[in-house]
Amino acid sequence: MTQPLSGREVAARIGREIPGAVLLADGLGIWVRPGSVAQVARFLKEAPGLEMDYLNNLTAADYLDYIEVVYHLSSMKHNHSLAMKVQCWGPQEPEVPSVYSVWLGADLQERECYDMFGVRFVGHPNLKRLLFWEGFEGHVLRKEFTG
Amino acid sequence: MAIRTQPVTINIGPQHPSTHGVFRMRVTFDGEVIVGLEPIFGYLHRGKEKLAEARTYTQFIPITDRQDYLASMTNNWAYCLAVERLAGIELPERAEYIRVLVGEMMRISNHLMALGFFLNDCGAWQTPLLYMYREREKLLDLFDMLSGQRLNYNYMRLGGVSQDLPPEFLPALKKFVAEMPGYIDEYEQLLATNEILLARSKGVGILPAELAISASASGPVLRASGVKWDIRRGDPYSVYPRLQFEIPTGQQGDAYDRFWVRMQEMRQSVRILEQALAAVEQMPPGVYRAKVPALVRPPRGEVYSRIESPKGELAYYIVSDGGIAPWRCRIRGPSQINLTALKEMVVGWKLADLVIVFGSIDVVMGEVDR
Numbered sequence A: 001m002t003q004p005l006s007g008r009e010v011a012a013r014i015g016r017e018i019p020g021a022v023l024l025a026d027g028l029g030i031w032v033r034p035g036s037v038a039q040v041a042r043f044l045k046e047a048p049g050l051e052m053d054y055l056n057n058l059t060a061a062d063y064l065d066y067i068e069v070v071y072h073l074s075s076m077k078h079n080h081s082l083a084m085k086v087q088c089w090g091p092q093e094p095e096v097p098s099v100y101s102v103w104l105g106a107d108l109q110e111r112e113c114y115d116m117f118g119v120r121f122v123g124h125p126n127l128k129r130l131l132f133w134e135g136f137e138g139h140v141l142r143k144e145f146t147g
Numbered sequence B: 001m002a003i004r005t006q007p008v009t010i011n012i013g014p015q016h017p018s019t020h021g022v023f024r025m026r027v028t029f030d031g032e033v034i035v036g037l038e039p040i041f042g043y044l045h046r047g048k049e050k051l052a053e054a055r056t057y058t059q060f061i062p063i064t065d066r067q068d069y070l071a072s073m074t075n076n077w078a079y080c081l082a083v084e085r086l087a088g089i090e091l092p093e094r095a096e097y098i099r100v101l102v103g104e105m106m107r108i109s110n111h112l113m114a115l116g117f118f119l120n121d122c123g124a125w126q127t128p129l130l131y132m133y134r135e136r137e138k139l140l141d142l143f144d145m146l147s148g149q150r151l152n153y154n155y156m157r158l159g160g161v162s163q164d165l166p167p168e169f170l171p172a173l174k175k176f177v178a179e180m181p182g183y184i185d186e187y188e189q190l191l192a193t194n195e196i197l198l199a200r201s202k203g204v205g206i207l208p209a210e211l212a213i214s215a216s217a218s219g220p221v222l223r224a225s226g227v228k229w230d231i232r233r234g235d236p237y238s239v240y241p242r243l244q245f246e247i248p249t250g251q252q253g254d255a256y257d258r259f260w261v262r263m264q265e266m267r268q269s270v271r272i273l274e275q276a277l278a279a280v281e282q283m284p285p286g287v288y289r290a291k292v293p294a295l296v297r298p299p300r301g302e303v304y305s306r307i308e309s310p311k312g313e314l315a316y317y318i319v320s321d322g323g324i325a326p327w328r329c330r331i332r333g334p335s336q337i338n339l340t341a342l343k344e345m346v347v348g349w350k351l352a353d354l355v356i357v358f359g360s361i362d363v364v365m366g367e368v369d370r
Helices: A007-017 A034-046 A106-117 B048-053 B061-065 B072-087 B093-122 B127-147 B169-192 B195-201 B209-214 B220-224 B255-282 B334-338 B342-346 B351-361 B365-369
Strands: A022-025 A029-032 A054-062 A066-074 A080-089 A095-097 A120-122 B008-012 B024-030 B033-040 B301-309 B312-320 B328-332
Touching: A007 A022, A007 A029, A007 A034, A007 A080, A029 A034, A034 A066, A034 A080, A034 A095, A054 A106, A054 B301, A054 B312, A054 B328, A066 B312, A080 A095, A106 A120, A106 B334, B024 B351, B033 B342, B033 B351, B048 B061, B048 B328, B061 B072, B072 B093, B072 B301, B072 B312, B093 B127, B093 B169, B093 B195, B093 B255, B093 B351, B127 B169, B169 B255, B195 B255, B195 B351, B209 B220, B220 B255, B220 B312, B255 B351, B312 B334, B334 B365, B342 B351
Parallel strands: A029 A080, A095 A120
Antiparallel strands: A022 A029, A054 A066, A066 A080, B008 B024, B024 B033, B301 B312, B312 B328
């Protein structure tokens, strides 16, 4: 059984290495400061005992006031999981550092997230729309997009 | 005299027999050798995630059928399981076993298609495919008995399945389960040590284990690289903890290993079917669905729920605001994410190998583009 890690304990560990990166934590996940995502991701992947080597899922959700990017992570070695989240508050366009260099699996998923929500992943080598065509206006999974 | 060469970019697809649907690749060649590849998606995009937000939880089930249309049952299952976990719905035991039955039948049917088309790509034009169609046809007849459909079954419901097994189903499935190992032997005899297949696929398109994990590969693609990871064991759902089966793994992650792993998985699925059949026969018929209101309103919250679909980790991330429709419904399809490492697998190989490597990943464009 995949063991969900307690966000609070992981947050305490990250806090010792990267102070101020984790804004909030509960039993299931951690909320990270947008600018620290890549740094925290690298730490989660490499820290002994955590070793989150597998990015299961990367997506976002629109909560009207902000867009939340969600990373579902797990470890093949320890069989545990954790959700890492980032809230991007408006009015400026959401911007998050890319985790492409940490997990290759972020490649297509970040592109899809950019396509659907307009989240700009800074540092992604090929951040283009994935499913919609070039020149399409708008980001369809935002709540404001009504067709 | 030295010959001056320059890279040439060729467009393959979206309409091409080797692309298994509407998939397009921009491939850069140096002579005949691939030096770069860019996959281009979206030709079959139907906006399922947006559609989910405008439908009740139950109304979305038939739409899930149409993602991976070669494995509709497991799509239903992944979605229903996610909503059931979110809403706290418990299933009757018989429903769990029926789901395992149809899920494993679906795995066999999917792998038959995957292997048949893979051999098509290898140049064994149509003959092995038609052998595999022969067995798949029997499975489709069984699904037809259950749901009246041959491709998009819409069979599962929140809390169970739409109807109980008809009386003629179990004898027919028993017959199939008894016959199938013989057919798998036949395929292995014809194919597994076939010299041409070995020459074309052994050592081709290697995906090392470390890269497979980093690229979020899952299912037979991940296992062929030697990673012993199966969600049915690693993060079990339904009644899988009570069932005995092995997790076949490959050695080096080449196209042949992916072929071989699927072949062995069919054997394991037959094994699971035997056990589930024995269990279902012990149970009184009639209880196949929990009492669930017509409008399910899961409490506020979210769930990330995954199953081992025939192609890999099929997961749903559903956010509920307490209403009758999901606030956000993300579909994590294994077909799309397994393509992440396609470039790494084919660079350095030739055009003819590209077709084989792509075929060995086993993707369905309905799930890639959603």
